[in-house]
Amino acid sequence: MDTNGRRNDVINALQGYLTILNDILRNQKMTWKALPESRAELDFYRQAIALSPDVFQKHGKYDKLMEQLDSMPRLKRAIDENDTDWLIDNFAEFTEWRNELDKSVEARARHYTSNLVKLGFADSARQITAVGDVLLDNVLIHKDVIESLLPLNNTNIIYLRQLFKLRIFDNNAERYYSPFCMALYALLTKPRISQDEFCEIIQGLSPYHNIADYDTFINEYKKDDIIQTYSFAVPAEINNTNAINDDVFSKIFTNQKSKNAIIVYQKFYKALYAFRTKQDTSTLNELLTVYEDNKPMLNKAFGYGSNIFKNKRGNRPTSSDFLKKEKLDLFTGQLNTAFYLRFARSKTIDTIREYSDTTMRIFKATGLISFDNGFVELVCRDLCECIFDKETIKNHIFGTISNEIINDISDYEESWDSYYCSNHSIITIMEYSETAVDKILLAVQSEFDGAEIEDIPQIIKQRRKTDFDLFIDKTYPETRVKTLLSMFSDRSNDGKIKEEVYPDATVPTIYEYIVGLAWYYFSNKRIDLLNSFNLTLSANFEPLTHAGGGMGDIVIYEEKQVIMLEATLMNANSQKRGEWEPVLRHSVNLKIDEESSTNREVTTFFIADSFDFNTINIWKAISSVPLQSSSDKDKYTDNVIIMPINNDELSKLMDRKNEYNSIIQQVRKLFLKDITSFDKDWREKFISTVIS
Template identity: 25%
Template sequence: FKYKSYCWSLGTTSFRTENFNKSIEIQLNLLDVFWQLPQNTNQIWSGNNILQAHYYDFLKENNFVDGSASKKDKDARQKTSGLVNLGLIDDNRKLTSAGHRALEISKSVDFSIDNTLQISKDSFLYLKQLLKTSIAVENENVRPLIVALYLLSKHQVLNHDEFVYLLPLCINHKYTEQISDQISLLRNNKTNVNEIIVDRLLAMDNYSKALKWFLSLEKVSEREICKIGMNRKSPNYDLPYFGLYEALRVVFLNNKKDKASLIELYNAIKKLKLKSLWSKFIFGGKTIKEKRIKTHSQNILNATFFDNVSNESEFRVAFFKAMHLLKAKATLNDYADLNRRYLGLSNIFLFRDNKVELDIIPKHFFGSTIGELYKSAFVSNDKLQVDCELSEISPVLLANENTIISSINEEFGLSISTLDEAMSEYDRQRYTRFNELIDKKFSDEKIIDLLNKFENRNDGEIKEYVTNNADIPTIFEYLLGIAWYKISDRKGKILDYMKLSIDADFLPITHAIGGDADIVYEYDKSEFYPKHTLLLEATLADKTNQRRMELEPVSRHLGQHLLKTKNPSSYCVFATTHLDINVLSDFRNRKISPYYDTNDSKNKINGMKITALQTTELKTIIQNNKKYSELYSIFDEAYKADLNILEADEWYEKYIVERL
């Protein structure tokens, strides 16, 4: 019985990468360079295993892969296939016009908002590409983003299980309508996810025929179990299922639920590749221990298809359903992270609280257009590789300033009539949501905990908590920005001040090329300080790397800012986990070092104010609830201290550590 696909997925599991936006940008640039090499200019990708292997080696040379692939050509194809799906490169792995546009945005380091949907330039390009992207599933074409928009228009949100297990089952109009109806039943407790998946599989002829054949057998052996398993790699991968079949038969059909039989079942599950799924399905836990089975054998079993089976036929049906249900759930789980990453490129989705929904303006824009747009959900688009206008994808996708106004009015029940009013309300709502995120995810205690992890370089734990779509230095900048926002009593436009990309959930994104100063905080005049700008520069580099990497850019960023603004009150705080004394000394001595305009030596600044702050002291600031109104005078007093009296480390101890 031949395996047939029952779901769509975006990308390939071999390119399940962190820092997704950055990885796409880097690979587009590497492909562009690769094809310009003289030896590759006239080569053809398709069927050229040698060229593909050379591309893999090129990726290794540029530190994009680790070089451990046993089949370089295959890995090269897999690393690039997702970009083909998105229309950023063609089948020959050459950049398309859409790919060139994505690379152009990356190189410009300009990820500002220039569209009505209020998403960044790169996200808007990805949105257009995703709207055109179609996936072939068993002779069907499906455009995943449009299907997702359709289900969200019908149900407002999708919870975790609906997004992971049900959305990808929508491969044509018929199944999409069925899934939509079943989501309604699911929310009214009239069905469950397992039943929906099983019903979907059994509606396919290969599964229904396999079950019918399985029920007709007089005797079941390893061969028959492997045959109904429909394993895509090899039938032999399913050999361990025969032991499971026999153990389940004893426990449920022969009704032997004694300790020995349950331990035999437990041991049979341990031999499976999907042992955690089967353990949870049968025993209700992913990592159940043998000791627990021995002590709780009477009530250890979970409610399953196997309950109340009374004959051989019923048992075989239950086994067939369970086997393919858990295989399907494993596959869908495997694809879920990819689907989220690819759809997330558009930056129109909110992934929070185990739910998926659309951001305010995209929700109302697509809600008003989905009726017409959905008509093209199951046909491919011939403009996939073209950097086209939104309205060229579908005439119904005409967005203008009225889209923003109507979206805000519908969302919040207002009667705003101008774009300025709408944007003001939109901004207010964004900050409300951002502050809710801070309250929930970044309490003072949690920020201190994360700073400790940065100091100890527990990178995996940091990414797991914050996001894996940004690298550790970017997350450090982001956390510093949030901490400083709280220190500043949450005053100011911190989302603008942080010079990094933020997704719809207000989490950071890393790009291939960095920008200018990390955080540029604007302060209006108050009783505690004059009107000024604070440049917060963050680094995780230490010792000699810190000196090599940070001395020039930090002073350059502040120098250029001062030359431009002519405000001598503006200054810089250099924040790091481990402060190098030579870096500290150099920054301190910038007080008496002029900074020149490289294009006009007569235009200069006679000294700059740069102070340093180690995360040890940042934690002290947070623990003691010190606010910026107090910090400004501490930093100013430290700056004014005589350079000749104390050594750099003594100066830092007296004027920063002790004052804090």
């Protein structure tokens, strides 16, 4: 993954970036190029910082460029009007401004969207792929029989499919390594793995590794073992017993983030060299002083992230006592070799840990892998053991691509219509035969006491619901939910909210989540909140992304009624522009759907901190007029109820849990008492009398 612009809420970011691409390339019909050929990259960055103001709090270089642009009205007009002809003819006059734009803005747009390419949601030209369209809800996802058994939503399934297809290739684009298949195999082999060890295994392996016995490798793996599988050639100019001179040292022991670090490394090396030469009190004291003064930096660079020396800070032992206790490679054999290998290995481990952070967040999006309290486990392990055959998974960890359909890497992943960018279900990806699928289904039935296959998803859902309800009771008691709900009134609390709930999610996503929890308590825990959420959760029930644009935030299906909750953090001034249309569309479509099937009563509650006066009165007024479906123009409904409730009111409703149904019925009576007969053809009838 490209770490430039890395965010905790990576799943939300990917979805947001894909939405922006959809607008720029499809709605605005631009091509993904930089100025002067296209303003697509500039527009992407503009929309990205507008979409996530809590993430992009500082963008001084962009602001300065826009200020400068205001002083160049002709250039500004050409950019605003997307006048590429003028821009191509005249852009050379603005070289300095253009170079800074490319470096500080357009390059960032390319970096941010590159991860969409790496996950197959877009191609290198940033054209949205078939997989990307499914993630955007532009195309329906069709789950196979195995996917239907898993307690996962559509977003979870999409990430699961893409990670199964993901291949890391060698330099010849021939042999590959599948990190997710390795992850799944490891967790099927060893039910609970240390997070550090898990990440080192998954992130540390490459297409160049060969594992003779997978089970032994996994079961016997210990932290930092992966670095022993890497070979490093000691540079010839230091492969001797001579002290390394300053110029050679600074060339080999580099640090791209800090020039001062190289000075510290050199100071540490010289202190080591002096102690190795004399081994007296003076040189030992100097060595320990240099180490203690720069301990975090030196541990990271030469200790694999752990303490290099066991000696306690301030303690000054004799040289002989120190050497007896510190039996290190730095004090035996050739110093230059040991020093370099420690540096190379520590750098490798540091890189593995840096990239593992994003890997874990991506894995969480599958909803199958739990990261909790420093350990990693599979969710629904009994089901996974039936569905994912270990031998099949093992055969996909390392391999080469060559079959009748896919000949090379270009067929596999590089083009818009490649295998990686196309929709394939797990049965296809894992190459399960009909016989294998039948065997899997029989194993699943056996695991669930012979239940019918079509009933098993519901059994699993019920189990997950029970686990979720226990999680809520333990982690989010009523008092905590009330406290969190009150914090959203002040947006300066955003950082605290993320820290309290889940740093990987955006604050609007967390708000939907907390609103759902509050409603759960208001209903006296009677609702199935887990299956009512349209946001995406991790395997640990943590919020990852908010609901897609085609559905309500939370839709609660009960025997005789359907309750939809629409939650927004938009302030009163923004609500008309940002919420009026989608809330109304969701409410109308849901009511029409219910009228054509179950005929349950549908009531929408619009939850926000404060309200726009006109909006709440419009909600009341529309209940008396007929409204048209946005998906089927031949269908209409009336008596659409959208009741605004603010955070403080929702908090107080939690204390009225015994009146849940009564209060909802009071809301309905409030809206329905003013209903009058309304002629939906009133305009046409009037116009026909005027224009005959």
